[in-house]
Amino acid sequence: MALVFDGVTFRYTRRNDVFDGFDLHLDSPATVLLGPNGAGKSTLMALASSQLHPNAGRLSFKDLDPAKRRERGAFRRQVAWIPQQVTPMPGLTVREQVAYAGWLKGMSRSAAWQASERALDRVLLGKLADRKSHQVSGGQLRRMGIAGALTHRSELILMDEPTAGLDPQQRSVFRRLVEELTGDVQVLVSTHQTEDLFDLYSQVVVLDEGTVRFQGTTAQFHKLADHGESPRAHAESAYARLVGKEV
Numbered sequence: 001m002a003l004v005f006d007g008v009t010f011r012y013t014r015r016n017d018v019f020d021g022f023d024l025h026l027d028s029p030a031t032v033l034l035g036p037n038g039a040g041k042s043t044l045m046a047l048a049s050s051q052l053h054p055n056a057g058r059l060s061f062k063d064l065d066p067a068k069r070r071e072r073g074a075f076r077r078q079v080a081w082i083p084q085q086v087t088p089m090p091g092l093t094v095r096e097q098v099a100y101a102g103w104l105k106g107m108s109r110s111a112a113w114q115a116s117e118r119a120l121d122r123v124l125l126g127k128l129a130d131r132k133s134h135q136v137s138g139g140q141l142r143r144m145g146i147a148g149a150l151t152h153r154s155e156l157i158l159m160d161e162p163t164a165g166l167d168p169q170q171r172s173v174f175r176r177l178v179e180e181l182t183g184d185v186q187v188l189v190s191t192h193q194t195e196d197l198f199d200l201y202s203q204v205v206v207l208d209e210g211t212v213r214f215q216g217t218t219a220q221f222h223k224l225a226d227h228g229e230s231p232r233a234h235a236e237s238a239y240a241r242l243v244g245k246e247v
């Protein structure tokens, strides 16, 4: 199951190429994408989910090319993008919004409704299924987005800064979720938070100015960095003990 960028060029404005003949081959179960502000992470995600389209070159997932009309529907069913801000839909409950995501990707209403229940349980939102989606937190909304992707059985889930702005407890819920999903679906997560690396991801990609500066295993990446345990890891587990495990 590979996401492939093959000589992709993309620009927002005529003068400025974000990517110029960009190549990337991603086939590991869980990849973390790192890079400074403006590196091109969000643009890469938007291209990979076919929200944006290359000016030149080709991208594909499992050989499906979203530039080809016949393959676009299947590509979009298989690749889901969870933006940093998942927007609640006015009037819909959490479960209705999750089922709606399945319906939008071509499922029947009843199949989407059925699948939404298990998807919500997987992201630990079963208890909030009947709450209006505008009444849940930012972290819960992101998990609701993931439930939508699970409803229509996406095989690749792209997450843009999924832990930004989350409290330590929600971050640890998210980590457990990524762990649980990996193997079943492929995940690509962009983040600024290197302390989130731990052992979750099998592969690290570092992007800078639209160029891959590093691609390798987490162990190879750690060899480049200073050793020593992160104080943040201690802070998070202490926090979890104090405030309990409830989401």
Ligand SMILES: Nc1ncnc2c1ncn2[C@@H]1O[C@H](COP(=O)(O)OP(=O)(O)OP(=O)(O)O)[C@@H](O)[C@H]1O
Pocket: 012, 013, 018, 035, 036, 037, 038, 039, 040, 041, 042, 043, 044
């Ligand atoms: N809508 C847009 N119009 C013009 N240029 C844009 C637009 N969005 C992003 N850019 C430019 O494209 C380049 C890559 O931006 P992108 O948002 O992909 O980076 P990023 O790595 O996601 O950054 P951050 O970590 O700050 O979110 C930057 O130079 C940015 O200024």
